[in-house]
Amino acid sequence: MRSExxxxxxxxxxxxxxxxxxxxSPKHYQHRLRSPRPDSPALAFGRLVHVAVLEPDDxxxxxxxxxxxxxxxxxxxxxARDEWRDAHAGIECVSQEWWDKARAxxxxxxxxxxxxxxxxxxxxxxxxxxxxxxxxxxxxxRVDWIAGPIGVHTAIVGLKTxxxxxxxxxxxxxxxxxxxxxxxxxxxxxxxCYGRAIPSVEIVVESEPPHDVVCYExxxxxxxxxxxxxxxxxxxxxxxxxxxxxxxxxxxxLLTFRRPKWAQHxxxxxxxxxxx
Numbered sequence: 001m002r003s004e005x006x007x008x009x010x011x012x013x014x015x016x017x018x019x020x021x022x023x024x025s026p027k028h029y030q031h032r033l034r035s036p037r038p039d040s041p042a043l044a045f046g047r048l049v050h051v052a053v054l055e056p057d058d059x060x061x062x063x064x065x066x067x068x069x070x071x072x073x074x075x076x077x078x079x080a081r082d083e084w085r086d087a088h089a090g091i092e093c094v095s096q097e098w099w100d101k102a103r104a105x106x107x108x109x110x111x112x113x114x115x116x117x118x119x120x121x122x123x124x125x126x127x128x129x130x131x132x133x134x135x136x137x138x139x140x141x142r143v144d145w146i147a148g149p150i151g152v153h154t155a156i157v158g159l160k161t162x163x164x165x166x167x168x169x170x171x172x173x174x175x176x177x178x179x180x181x182x183x184x185x186x187x188x189x190x191x192x193c194y195g196r197a198i199p200s201v202e203i204v205v206e207s208e209p210p211h212d213v214v215c216y217e218x219x220x221x222x223x224x225x226x227x228x229x230x231x232x233x234x235x236x237x238x239x240x241x242x243x244x245x246x247x248x249x250x251x252x253x254l255l256t257f258r259r260p261k262w263a264q265h266x267x268x269x270x271x272x273x274x275x276x
Contacts (some may be wrong), residue, residue: 004142007127012140015185015238019178019192019232026240027248038272044096049161049205052106054124054145101207105161108211115203115213118157122147130192134231135238141189147201156186156200163204165214181233183218188227 021029051059069081094102109115128141148154162170164266174180183200191197200218205211240246 004125007140007142008054010127010129010140012129012138013234014140014142015182018185018237019181021237022178022181022229025249025251026236026246029230029237029259030240030246044092044094048092048094048098048102049105050125050144050159052102053109053159053205054119061091063094063099064088065093065096065099068096074194087123096271104209105205105207105211108213109159109203109205112215114215118147118155118201118203118215119145120147121149122153122157123150128186128189128193129172130189133192135234137234137238139185139188139189139234143186143190146190153190153194153198155198156190157198158183158186158202160202160204161207162204163207165204165212167214170204170214170216173183178229180222181230182226184223184226185230187218187223219228 015067017029017032020032040225048063051062066081067084069077069084072081110119123146124144126146128143130139132139139273143156144159145157146153146155146159160170164170179202183202187197187200200223202216202218204214204216206213245249
């Protein structure tokens, strides 16, 4: 298993950056490569949950809970905090609240009979590398979990957290966050690496109590939809690279304004909040 830093060093296209081309434009894709998005609390907490669920034996070696040093307005408290952090350099420090929540979510996932069956045997954070058949573009992916022993893999497994566990809410989030291209990208990458296709499953755990868990099998039509999106993006990326042109959303064209479907046929003349 490659470390995350080793994975990032691989010179290849991943689905996270490709989504900027899918959603917006080649200009945004190129900007993302040059200026990676800064880390955020949501991403940091998501990594903690992934380790707690998928690599529980490594949790205490990679994370520790930062003590309460009292009033940080005082020099003594700040000094004590800084000395403690220096002594724990190389280990990510998190709050007691994050630690307890991540452990509770991990217990919920591992305590769910169906989710636990996918996590009973397998490998976490598996790196896939392959060349796209049509464009020759080097691609890479880091899969949350591949279920089953080596040589007898049974499923590609993703892990997601959500504030709202309802089926409809997850479906809306899946569309909004572009899960379908990612599912297809990882599935096709696995097939290129191992010579066969296996099912894909998404484990979704609620971030607030009662930390309910839902497992989704990804249907073929989602792969078909996502495959069209990511393959069109790779073809566009190939053209941009060959001609060294990186157009924005309009591509230099005059666009016609279109009222979104949700706002059509509304008899609402209120313009509150509109700035001129």
